[in-house]
Amino acid sequence: MSGPIGKRTPYIEAVQKVTGQAQFAEDFHFSNMLYVKFLRSPHTHAKIQNINLSKAKKLAGVCAISIGRDLPIPFGVLPISPDETAMAVNKVRYIGEIVAAVAAESEKIAHEACSLIEVDYEPIRDFLEPDDSLIDCSPDEQIHSHSKNGTNVHKVAELYFNDPKKAIQNSDISCTRTFKFAGVTHGFTEPHATVAQWNDDETLKVITATQVPHYLQKYLSKVLEIPLHKIRVIKPVVGGGFGGKSDPFPHEIITSYLSIKTHRPVKCVFTREEVFISNHGRHPTKMTLSVGADKQGKITGLDTDIVIDGGSYGSFGVVTSYYNGVLLQGPYRINEFGFTTTRTYTNKPQCGAMRGHGAVNPRYAMEVIIDELSHSLKMDPCDFREKNFLPANTLTVGQLRITSNGVLDCLKAVREKSAWDERYGNMPDGRGLGIACGFFISGSALPINWNRYPQTVVHTKLDFDGRVVIFSGASDIGQGSDTMLVQITAEELGITMDRVQVEVADTKLTPVDLGSYSSRVTFMVGNAAKSSSIKLRDELIKTISKEKNIKPESIQFENNRIFTEDKSLNMSWDEGVEICLAGRGSIVTMGYYISPQLGGKFKGSGAGLSPSYSFGAFISEVSVDKKTGAVKVEKVWGAHDCGKALNPLAVEGQIEGSIHMGLGQAISEELVYENGQFLNSNFIDYKIPSTLDTPDMDVTIIESDDKEGPYGAKEAGEGPIHPVLPAIGNAIFDAVRVRMYELPITPDKVLRAIKEKI
């Protein structure tokens, strides 16, 4: 490739980010702007009997107040579980739920007005633990009236292929363990922020920190009852998401509503505590996993029972429930396979999608059990894994279509780089190595909303100035998708990246993209952008070949020049553009992506379907202080198969970031609940690793060249987190011979395990 594809490419907006010019949602100021603050519930579960706004309304500077019944239409990112309203209607379901909102001339006034609102509550029995939610209760006590059989169960997802229970029972060896995972949250540095502006022509403009402008547009339309074509959602520069900005949020809807009500721009910026309360993080999880194997180390079956604590609303929970199970179908061949996931409602902030969605906790469990099975068989855990890898181009038992697969190369790379064969099992007491593998989707093959549209469309515009502008709904949240679009377009047109610009994530200007979630953007939007720029190139070829009477297939594009091998044609890009646009002016081409038809015909067959899957293998080295139980992760070697690294700098960044985030969940991060609220909703007590806590990293990119990915590429943003946690857990075993079945692996737990063993 002669262009920027495959080259280490700094982000196109990097200079704006290092100079402070990059504008995030909270940086937008409009004249005459109002500020929103929220009154939040102090109760876990209570009926709202009365709301008295009279004192708050009288406060000077208060412009509008709204409450739940102003916006009663339910929504939710999944059309199958629209169980949330913008503000609590009739009852509150968690501490921190928004009960009322005030728009005022300043944040201070809005805040004060909230404290003047009087609400009478009648507490209802609350359900704080999933176990409580599984049992019957009276209809009055149910968190949501639609939950099943008089309980507070939100969803039971189960799939069974063949007879795993029997297969495990009949296996030479098996291992059954129960694991507990604390809830964790995204911890992006930019708090949620939204600025809404209702215009006199009755259109709504919303600038907001989101990963899903398209879905937000859809639900703003639904809840505010405004036609879709009057809503413009703009995603500015977004300060990280990791799944935490991938739902339409109450504050976005309320801020918009208050702008409509006041005819003034309205701004909402969350405090850090509000970000924690909003959560949508990884579900607290309890799971029992059984895996069987034969004497040769072949996995014979997998069966698991999982309970995930959803909190008060649905969010992505139905998908999470399935992902907890189905994504255990790789990277190992398992023909006897089954899982049941139960998602409960509890009176706590809701959980949702977070990097590695649904599959991170089960992956920990699976990889720890594989380690145990290898030990039982006295087999090297790397060899055990190697024996069980799925090949390329195969179907799993649940009919996930595996295409490119570089897992073996990943394993070989980290095994060699870490000197595993020499060092594993031979390290001094208190020091150890651990291995784990990973597997993740590269975009969900099925859209959240069933419709006949593609999953993404890209427009590419060429004009007289020689500039190419890409219009795409893709949401860059720091992962580098804008840069990826420019790289692809520059590559196909043989022009330098400075001639290509993006117009992105603006529902007025850009064609639909479903959003930055499920690791779909490089694969899907990349393909669409490539297809669109090829069409533009074809248009140039067609017109130039006609005008210059040259065979179309001989025309080449490189370094801002258009030429033939024999140089009978040798013109600048601008000359070519003039020929192409002669007599008609600016042109726009389009490309789109629709997933191929995939999957089986059974209920639940859609879960986990992806046009491609990523793979990885990570090894970590830890030292454990046996006296204090403190774990220090010394180094992590990570190899990830992303098909093809379109931008190795960005891919490395994703892997390194995954190591950091995985480390946090493994050893320090935990949302601690105290009677339904977080005890640690701040960055002092929620322990995100600092520079001093983050290990050395050695990253290897494996390129398995996916047939359907753009230039062979597939995802790199989420897959790399999966192996990180179990690689640490397994290394702790190698260091001090204790198995950690509970995350985070804090020093007290390690010490307890060491003491129990003695």
Add this chain to the structure above:
Amino acid sequence: MIKVTLNINDFDRTLLVEPDENLLYTLRERLLLTGTKKGCDQASCGTCTVLMDKKPILSCITPTLRCEGKSIHTIESVAKNGKLHPIQDQLVKHGGLQCGFCTPGFVMTSIEFLEENKNPTESEIKEALSGNLCRCTGYKKIIEAVKAASEDMK
């Protein structure tokens, strides 16, 4: 409200502020210098770091009225006439940023560190940056960028 004159990015700015106002609010809301970020507002993330008399401070916990008579420099003042400071340049080249929200804070912390320490080791860099939170990069490329910038500044 209290009248105060602040020297911000080498210009005197006279304005009215509240007695308990913090510098972050003054910069962002009154002067619209939005390059300085509010990540936690509780002195625990480093995104609001600016320089006061060339020393890094957390503007979210710095009373504006304390800054009278001091010189304040924000991220907006770091690149001179379009020329990036070496740390900015190296953060770009090394991919030492992803979402970019923490970046101004890292730049401001690094500037003083690089002035004070001409030959920083990796562990000194890690120590110096240990109050700046980044959730995207895993810090590796930021640390490399600071090291490279120190070479550039020789």
Add this chain to the structure above:
Amino acid sequence: MSVKSYLKPQSVTDALIMAKTHANYLYFAGGTDIQVYLKQQLIKPDHIIDLSDIGELQNIASNDENISIGSMTTLDAISKNNSIYKDFPLIVEAAQSIGTPVIRKTATVGGNILVNNRCNFYNQSFGWRQAIGSCLRDVGDLCQVTKTSGKCFSRNVSDLAAALFCLDAKVIISNQNEGLELSIVDLYNQDGIDFHKHLDHDGILTKIILPIDAGSTWFKKLRIRNTLDFSSLTIAAKVYDNRNFRIGLNGVSMSPVLITGNLDMIDLEGIKSLARKSCKTVDNDMMPLKYRREMIDVYLDQWWVSIQK
């Protein structure tokens, strides 16, 4: 809730005059911690008296017998002071364990010595405290940790205090009377609400005096991350040439705890037992109670091993 004035005295005398004439004032040292209390509406002063312009509080002076440190010296400055580094590496170690490098450029010695006690159930936003029902240190009448009334067990988290306890430091306080000099140990109350003593009459901690005295020191701080975190347990210890020892423990009780003795008179088990008896530790930190108690023993073991060499 709003502060009426922000005062910047240029001298201690100025500050005391301001304090006398402004009811419900709050002294501000670096402010790195207290600002968060203001934001969380844990304290609501009418006037802030910022001590940071007072030059006389920022001096470090030494003679053959002792070093005196002005209370408004930043933690960064003491870490970089040559005489402190030479004679009191323990102080440098303790100071560098506090906050982050950037915070330490603002945070002061005096601010850390007089840092407010902490508790998981108190150091929260107004809305959070309201939902939980407020504790007795706040506007409620029940301790939310022990679920009893009467006593607050918030933790003192000054790492410097632990170090200064074992260095036998003196502190100088200026107030509306004549001022006083006392042992740092006398600055603290075993009380989670009223945790400081001798600061009445608008008292300002002005100086810390460290006697130069040979001996070997040891320091360790328990926390999850190697930065930012408040202490879950800090132990500082010094053994003098005559085998007398002083151990300062903090983060595990309402005030720092001092254990003294002579190594010829007491063994490790005796010291541990004293430590256990002296610490009123409750479950008010992110680290579990049982673990923090266990770590007192483990750290003392480690100190013991270190002094056998």
